[in-house]
Amino acid sequence: MSLLVKNIIRFILFILMQVYVLSQIPPLHQFITPYLYFLFILWLPFTISRFGLLLVSFLLGITLDYFLSTPGLHAAPCVLIAYLRPFLINILISQEGAELNYAEPSIKSMGFAPYSLYVLVFTFIHHFYLVLIEWLQFGNFLYFLGKVTATTGVSLLLIFVTEMLFFRKQKFRTNTA
Amino acid sequence: MKNIFVFIRRYFNFLFFVVLQILSIVLLVQYNQTHQAAYAGIANEITGSINEQYNKIQNYFHLKENNRLLLEENTRLKNLLKINFEDPDSARLVVIDSLIRDTLGHQRKYMWLPAKVINNTVAEQMNYVTLHRGANQGVKKDMAVVSTKGIVGTVIDVSENYSRVMSLLHRNSKVSSMLKNSKMIGSVEWDGKDPHYITLRNIPKSTPVAKGDSVVTSSYSANFPSDLLIGTVDEIAKDPISNFFIIRLKTATNFYSLEYVNLVENVQWDEQRRLEAAPIKNQ
Structure with a gap:
């Protein structure tokens, strides 16, 4: 399956999962909203251009927004993490030329610790910005702190489960460079 | 350059x-x-049609509950039927020739339409309900939405075949309401915490309130007919900084299981708004 087809299917599945499963779950608490859809951005291939990355992330965010009728609320954090992604990947990749040998960021291509850090940082940035926008519309500071922490925790748990359930086989491509 | x-x-x-x-x-x-998104019409049509497919599956799981609700409502309506009341025979034949005005000379004020719920959220801070009935079927912006048990919200976006409702569980929703016993007017809001509870404000501390009292829509709210149930009083707290109670209500509508709702249109609202918008002459 080509990368393009694979990512189109992923896009649709992530949106459907977020709209019809995660957003339908009765809230356990005011602070807890499970988010998983932004994992799509973290899983995009290394080779995507920065322009493409920004555009695809904006599309992902705005599609979700039109389903949840909050235009712009999810698009803004998506664009932010898409913009920061190349910088963090450059810092975190320790193996020489890992981005040439593997297709996309994963535990196997980046190593467990760098990949965990990569997921943690972007989950946090995404929720921080998302809840910040929400907070500016209404709510108090406690709401902001509590929701960022709780939502980040739940999201990390979900991402962990997703990584375990859908183990992505990564081929080591030798004849690159 | x-x-x-x-x-x-x-x-x-x-x-x-x-x-x-x-x-x-x-x-x-x-x-x-x-409350009007750019390109909402197009987006509404697309997301609406996907929601509808999903809803076809989801509906099966609620059939039993739906039957029970319909039965309850049927029983209630049957109790209101004319057969249950005996009228003295009248010598004259009454012919109804207009829907606007009934035989007693009453003007029609509210028009009810049925609609099916195809999407509904409770988990967000701003929750919306999507209905499968749009402008082509007579839905207009600002129509009230009522379920079999109580009120649901207000229409904010209409596309050709779908409409989007700002649910009562929305940080910006505000409904004029009153205590059924004392007729004191307040407003109902949602604090974003628990979808089962909403907050009633602006009731003076001098008002007698007890747990379990009904709260209904007031006669001041233009889109909702008056005396529709909103909720029942669950907890009464005194606001230390003002002269008002903060009353927690249990919602009459169960927002987790909305399936069919009614849309209510105030057909005289245009006239009221025109009058209220006109400059005051006597001053």
Whole structure:
């Protein structure tokens, strides 16, 4: 399956999962909203251009927004993490030329610790910005702190489960460079 | 001039990022002010048709509960039927020739339409309900939405075949309401915490209130007919900084299991709004 087809299917599945499963779950608490859809951005291939990355992330965010009728609320954090992604990947990749040998960021291509850090940082940035926008519309500071922490925790748990359930086989491509 | 192009090419990604950010924030701010999203019509049609497919499956799981609700409502309506009351025979034949005006000379004020719920959220801070009935089927903006048990919300967006309802569980929703016993007028809001509970404000501390009292829509709310159940009093707290109670209500509607609702149109509202918008002459 080509990368393009694979990512189109992923896009649709992530949106459907977020709209019809995660957003339908009765809230356990005011602070807890499970988010998983932004994992799509973290899983995009290394080779995507920065322009493409920004555009695809904006599309992902705005599609979700039109389903949840909050235009712009999810698009803004998506664009932010898409913009920061190349910088963090450059810092975190320790193996020489890992981005040439593997297709996309994963535990196997980046190593467990760098990949965990990569997921943690972007989950946090995404929720921080998302809840910040929400907070500016209404709510108090406690709401902001509590929701960022709780939502980040739940999201990390979900991402962990997703990584375990859908183990992505990564081929080591030798004849690159 | 050349330098400008060089600058744009060099920082193209950053500029594109800034443009997308501004676009998102503008969309959001504009939407929060007007409750009308850009391209909402097209987006509504697309998301609506996907929601409908999903709903076809989801409906099966609620059939039993639906039957029970319909049965309850049927029983209630049957109790109101004319057969249950005996009228003295009248010598004259009454012919109804108009829907606007009934035989007693009453003007019609509210028009009810049925609608099916095809999407509904409770988990967000701003919750919306999508109905499969739109402008082509007579839905207009600001119509009230009522379930079999109590009120649900207000229509904010209408496309051709779908409409979007701002649920009572929305940070910006506000419904004029009153205590059924004392007729004191207050307003009902949602604090975003628990979908089972809403808050009633602006009831003076001198008012007698007891746990379990009914709260209904007031006669001041233009889109809701008066005396529709909103909820029952669950907890009464005194606001230390003002002269009002903060009353926690248990919602009459169960927002987790909305299936069919009614849309209510106030057909005289246009006239009322025209009068209220006219400049005051006697001053």
